[in-house]
Amino acid sequence: DIEQVMSFTDENNTGVWDHNVPYMFNSTEEAKKIFECLIHPIKPDKFFKELWERKPLLVRRHLENYNDGWFSTAELDKILRQENIHFGVNLDVTTFTDGKRETHNPAGRAHAPVVWDFYQNGCSVRMLNPQTYSRNVWKLLSVLQEYFGCCCGANVYLTPPGTQGFAPHYDDIEAFILQLEGKKYWRLYSPRSDAETLPRLSSGNFSEDDIGEPILDVVLEPGDLLYFPRGVIHQGKALEDTHSLHITVSCYQKNTWGDLLEKLMPRALQIAIEEDVDFRKGLPRDYMDVMGIANSDIDNPQRKVFLRKIQQLMTKLISHAPVDSACDQLSKHYIHDSLPPVLSEAEKSCSVHGDGERWEKSKKCVVGTAEMEPDTQIKIIRKGVLRLLAEDDDVRIYHSLDNTRIYHGSDPQYIEISAEAGPAVEYLIHSYPEYVAIDSLPLGTLDEKIAIASVLYDHGLLLTSEPLDSIDDDESSGEPDNC
Amino acid sequence: DIEQVMSFTDENNTGVWDHNVPYMFNSTEEAKKIFECLIHPIKPDKFFKELWERKPLLVRRHLENYNDGWFSTAELDKILRQENIHFGVNLDVTTFTDGKRETHNPAGRAHAPVVWDFYQNGCSVRMLNPQTYSRNVWKLLSVLQEYFGCCCGANVYLTPPGTQGFAPHYDDIEAFILQLEGKKYWRLYSPRSDAETLPRLSSGNFSEDDIGEPILDVVLEPGDLLYFPRGVIHQGKALEDTHSLHITVSCYQKNTWGDLLEKLMPRALQIAIEEDVDFRKGLPRDYMDVMGIANSDIDNPQRKVFLRKIQQLMTKLISHAPVDSACDQLSKHYIHDSLPPVLSEAEKSCSVHGDGERWEKSKKCVVGTAEMEPDTQIKIIRKGVLRLLAEDDDVRIYHSLDNTRIYHGSDPQYIEISAEAGPAVEYLIHSYPEYVAIDSLPLGTLDEKIAIASVLYDHGLLLTSEPLDSIDDDESSGEPDNC
Amino acid sequence: DIEQVMSFTDENNTGVWDHNVPYMFNSTEEAKKIFECLIHPIKPDKFFKELWERKPLLVRRHLENYNDGWFSTAELDKILRQENIHFGVNLDVTTFTDGKRETHNPAGRAHAPVVWDFYQNGCSVRMLNPQTYSRNVWKLLSVLQEYFGCCCGANVYLTPPGTQGFAPHYDDIEAFILQLEGKKYWRLYSPRSDAETLPRLSSGNFSEDDIGEPILDVVLEPGDLLYFPRGVIHQGKALEDTHSLHITVSCYQKNTWGDLLEKLMPRALQIAIEEDVDFRKGLPRDYMDVMGIANSDIDNPQRKVFLRKIQQLMTKLISHAPVDSACDQLSKHYIHDSLPPVLSEAEKSCSVHGDGERWEKSKKCVVGTAEMEPDTQIKIIRKGVLRLLAEDDDVRIYHSLDNTRIYHGSDPQYIEISAEAGPAVEYLIHSYPEYVAIDSLPLGTLDEKIAIASVLYDHGLLLTSEPLDSIDDDESSGEPDNC
Amino acid sequence: DIEQVMSFTDENNTGVWDHNVPYMFNSTEEAKKIFECLIHPIKPDKFFKELWERKPLLVRRHLENYNDGWFSTAELDKILRQENIHFGVNLDVTTFTDGKRETHNPAGRAHAPVVWDFYQNGCSVRMLNPQTYSRNVWKLLSVLQEYFGCCCGANVYLTPPGTQGFAPHYDDIEAFILQLEGKKYWRLYSPRSDAETLPRLSSGNFSEDDIGEPILDVVLEPGDLLYFPRGVIHQGKALEDTHSLHITVSCYQKNTWGDLLEKLMPRALQIAIEEDVDFRKGLPRDYMDVMGIANSDIDNPQRKVFLRKIQQLMTKLISHAPVDSACDQLSKHYIHDSLPPVLSEAEKSCSVHGDGERWEKSKKCVVGTAEMEPDTQIKIIRKGVLRLLAEDDDVRIYHSLDNTRIYHGSDPQYIEISAEAGPAVEYLIHSYPEYVAIDSLPLGTLDEKIAIASVLYDHGLLLTSEPLDSIDDDESSGEPDNC
Structure with a gap:
């Protein structure tokens, strides 16, 4: 249906994504690249103008390894063995048979053989927060959240051949479905009314009688993408002769x-x-x-x-x-909801994660003292990891660096700074992605400049253009235990 | 100061108020009359146009018994002896000496001799809710609340000769001060800023340095009235040779x-x-x-x-x-905050408070059964005692009839009626103050009309034009205990 | 059944109770007298030895006005008209018909005609706290609570001719049923098991099949008494040709x-x-x-x-x-649960309720200042109104004088005194019922003795042997408003 | 002081501990061995008879690598770099200088260079829960908790040369101090009173004036052990020429x-x-x-x-x-407080952690289905990981297998079983450490036996004597995606 869904066949696509974490000189740019790969060959401008929050998009790539690397059933097996996955918390086993939707979760940890037993018996397996356990999903979402300016989530769905795990329903998020393995037969339906267009809450389970004629009716194959806005009713069933694995990336929940x-x-x-x-x-x-x-x-x-x-x-x-203040409040929630960034080794070496002071076992003392200098070149480590707020008469930098990969696994983290240091932080934010010398920060004295830079560096918020030099490595006396 | 305060000398006044409860054919009218007496000789139109929420009004009546009847020190003495008055709850004893404001409340009940001991030692006595114990204050406030369309309160202040009980401050209510006994020297000061004009909250205690020059400087004598809007700073001191007693009637707290x-x-x-x-x-x-x-x-x-x-x-x-709905919510609070109405004997006899069914001791049975007839003439008992609301999918009549004379002494009281009966209640509301026949209610059947009228009558919401006739008084057989 | 119930026919009784409040020289003695009247002609020693918590007692007095004065249906009618009685809070209307127990309470105030309408339609009327509204019931309970050393309550039951209002059940209190008007047919049944003997909680409603054969089967007539312990199952029905009114006095709830x-x-x-x-x-x-x-x-x-x-x-x-300390904790609850004492006019005149300081209207000043002297004779106003406790490092006198007639209508009230004053209070407690001179209190200085006596007097805890003399009545100058 | 402290010099000790996880045929035995190593050369019998909860024990080993392997400063450095360690939550930086104890924790994550900066400036570093991050500490505590029958904890203390991080104080736990690196000068003092002997709560900080003369005064060197009961006051200071690292193992907090x-x-x-x-x-x-x-x-x-x-x-x-029931309640808390067990590879392969069903990537299906047979030999995986309780009318097996290495990181975990299956679980508990055949479980039918064994196996509570055989590996057809 040309009007209700946009469908593409990506004839000439040959690319596959690069899953390595780059040194992100400009995280905004990198985020944009990832999103372009996600919806390729549609261009973002076209996507946001014609499809976003409006109608579904189908891209058939005929390139079965296009989505490879983000997740696999083998990775799921490995996670079940290595991580403390709990039924009902991290993973659901469900069926939708003869119009009846059921959840079969037992209590406690989801050991691999137990999960596979359910699967063998026809249960769909939904992993609720793969980003907590899969480095690649974490990477994907931590970059996309910066692109969308809002929290991104993901679910992974594994469906046994010939089965369906969920009833028709609509969700409260924008959904990007990446087919990873096997084939799934999808049907999409228009929102049933204006009130259910871009809804605030997900629906309950529908019966066929509730939902009318599908606007899309398609078999997704590995490499394909399906996007649809919140409110679009959907259901999917694995083909008889194959299982199906897909990941659904979600965003824009309560971000209106x-x-x-x-x-x-x-x-x-x-x-x-x-x-x-x-x-x-x-x-x-x-x-x-x-x-x-x-x-x-x-x-x-x-x-x-x-x-x-x-x-x-x-x-x-x-x-x-007070529009700016309300935006800041929303941003604060975004920062707390966010995944922490995935850092490359190069980035680590130019931040507090790098060598710096360390325990030297043989000398039994701390070595490697490194200090910032007036000409040290610094920048914010990622465009989207911090937010400067005025709150309760204080100036605070909320940041996501100490967040866990579990949603709200830690309290909101912030650094309190002096009002005077505020413009220096703003300067760093607005200079991004360029490096600036500490000496150029708009602050009174060099000490103040070094001080604010050190605080930000110590909390992991800064990248230096090069790893900091150690000032004591050569001088250390070698006296036992008395460095 | 002609610009900041309006002052009147009421040369020709000879009237005193009538404190009897009338049969209120039209409570709106009665309320207006009471208010006219309160501010006499100013006319309400002029008052609301020029003074209300704008500037103080002083009326010197030279008629010392003009305010008589509302309250007296003798009544206070009687209340202390007969009622369970508690320090800190119903009554405060305070001093303001050498710029220091202190409260001297002990714990427990305020027995008369103990209160008078404090008074003899120079303490001011503030009674916080005289309406709970004084029938005339109850009457005054229950009528004024209908006039103002908001909850009215009162405090009584008794001050020993030559003392002051309170520091300069402003309140969050419109204040009408009626001087009852003795003389008090009052000073009023303009709000100190726009932000303190018509403030939402009362101030703390000010020192003389905080408040500038007075805009009014006057000795109130019995019969006088002083009005000032919320935000006007004030202080009062009893003259050296006389105690002072006044009542402050307050309204328009959080009614903006x-x-x-x-x-x-x-x-x-x-x-x-x-x-x-x-x-x-x-x-x-x-x-x-x-x-x-x-x-x-x-x-x-x-x-x-x-x-x-x-x-x-x-x-x-x-x-x-939803403006109407928000007004209804505010009205609901008003109904809950209200004092119950004071009914005259005549009104009682034409309502559920009248004879009706009663226990006949000699016959050991119930006699006096009275029922409503199609031609029974009915009206709402007071314009302001009820409010018809749509709430939680129900139609409810919130009313103040079962309220206690203690503020929020009972939960909000309402009657749930059918949606069909709503228009009949609206009809009664809009017919006020006229009586209408039950038969004329806009409802389908006579049974329904009698039913809604009975429900309202049983809750005390209706007046009949005449006491209901008893249907069994003549027929009763006189057999012992078997009526 | 001679073994399970003790029954008496009180042949020679001619007395009726005296409902006037006496000047209680010794409240313990007065309480004993009231209880003796209650169970007359059984003697208390016999009662507590053979019946209390063991088996029912029936006293048939053939003296129909023996219980007169405590309550009547006419008083109920009056209360309904004068007090703010609410369905479900103060009064229930119930039926037990064809084995089905139902409550018919509407919302809101129980106006007399509405209650009588229910009664006419066969509903029993239970008043839950008659002591709040009936001075005589208050008197009865306030004295009995001192006798029993625990909170006493009461319910009044009015039953239309030929009806039963409640299903068979047992209660968690010792019950004294005083038949006041009409006749009721009672059946009592033994506890069904050891576990239901002297139970901590009341039962639900039983059917006839649950309860076996009655151990008592009797028609109560005015003047009669029926006592039974908690756990005894009971049901009562008004005779066909007469209504029934009785009051149930209860005690020993959670006092084990x-x-x-x-x-x-x-x-x-x-x-x-x-x-x-x-x-x-x-x-x-x-x-x-x-x-x-x-x-x-x-x-x-x-x-x-x-x-x-x-x-x-x-x-x-x-x-x-810490047995004493635990007893004190229980006593503290008893004090809070108690009704305040009913004072005679004579008692009032010798306590803080007496004249003392008062407002002299004509002189516009306080007169009647009275002070305690070293030889003033004092005693505690009632044996059971106070309790001396050590709590939170303080010495506190908990008392029931400021309690309301509504159960827990006020917070626990106490006076904090110095540890030094403790023995003086103990001395007063142990001297009861004798008066002692203030000077004889075991305290260091006369000032301290006067001080503790004044604090107790001001809170209403003391009686003086004679009204305090006023020291200023003669001296007062008569100067207008400047006493 | 021979009477107050027991001191040993371990002349002949040559052993070092084996930090590998063994296949624990009998976890009780293994736990005993670990404890014997801990206090070597003292025998446990002597220890519990003469020292435990009585007086300190000092063992000087002159074998500096005796405690090696449990923890090291190098491991701390690594943990700081790899784990999300937060100031105040997982780690404190403190000083005790000139009699003043201070905590210097900033907010947020404790990055290695920041921690080392504090250390360089003389701060002691205390890691609060090394078991969460160090596999060897986890192992040590998980075994000792089984030995002691109560929760064991640990703190690691790193002290810069010549400094002291904490004021003299006593704790509420039995303490075993294992000196790991460098030297520390310890002083111990007797409890100050009977009331502070085996106290329930830790003390505040003492000054020298509070604590009297030391009963022990010693320099601990690597390999040494110091034990002292709760209530023993202690302070330690690193020698001038060396840092100090020790781990304190604690137990018996609120286990009395x-x-x-x-x-x-x-x-x-x-x-x-x-x-x-x-x-x-x-x-x-x-x-x-x-x-x-x-x-x-x-x-x-x-x-x-x-x-x-x-x-x-x-x-x-x-x-x-109900003593048994109260013991069970305490045991339930123990199970919740416990660390999960550390399993060897051999143990994993004979439990739900072994292969079993798994995803076969190449075949795109699940393979390796393994089932329990009547003759499968089973045993509980560790003596102390489960507890059978009757609770709320259910039979429940509380277990620690799904606990996290963070204290109370998950809710108490339990499996509900039928009352009939209870004896089978008891049989398994009492058979430990021997294997029993499923067929020998005291239950009616074979199905029931298999069922309870499967439930326990699926939750990880069972070891089989050999890895379960896969029943489908040979048969699997190899058809793509349709196993």
């Missing part, structure tokens, strides 16, 4: 104008009440006689005056709305 | 446009998000790069687009705002 | 050795652990191998050693048990 | 008779009240007159009767005490 307004409006009203006496004036003595549901059908000039007043005040509210 | 908007805005946003997909669309991918405090000084076209979008959505919000 | 031990044991253990290192020694390394349900059938010497050790420690616990 | 009684007594009382009517009988009416602090000095026969009654009831309590 409405969500921002929910942060913004209460604060806007609070400010308006503080700043504008009109909001603090008393209601008309007799408003209860003309307002209220029981009076809503009555044509009354006082009602009109009252409603006009409300309209005036609501219009006035706009000028009091 | 801002308070209504606090109910309205979250619901408006929720509705907008449900009804309008524009509120459910995703934020721009890169909004975090241009928005936020760290970017607020940057001139950027994307920022402008973003801000314009917010402005559009906030403007759209107006059309989704 | 077990309740005391629940306060005592945790504290005993805590003290033992603090004081005795044996309780702080480690468990045997391998106790888990021999102990636990899975090992309970195994005959093992280590188990025996372990069990013997537990036995030793539990025996040791006895010597650490 | 008192802790067991805290579980036991409330339940014993509850049972006694249910089972014995004596506990449900009412208190004497007048007990408040003779009991309570205010009466405690009065010699009164009623008091004696009352106290004797309490004594009787407390003695009776003993016979109602």
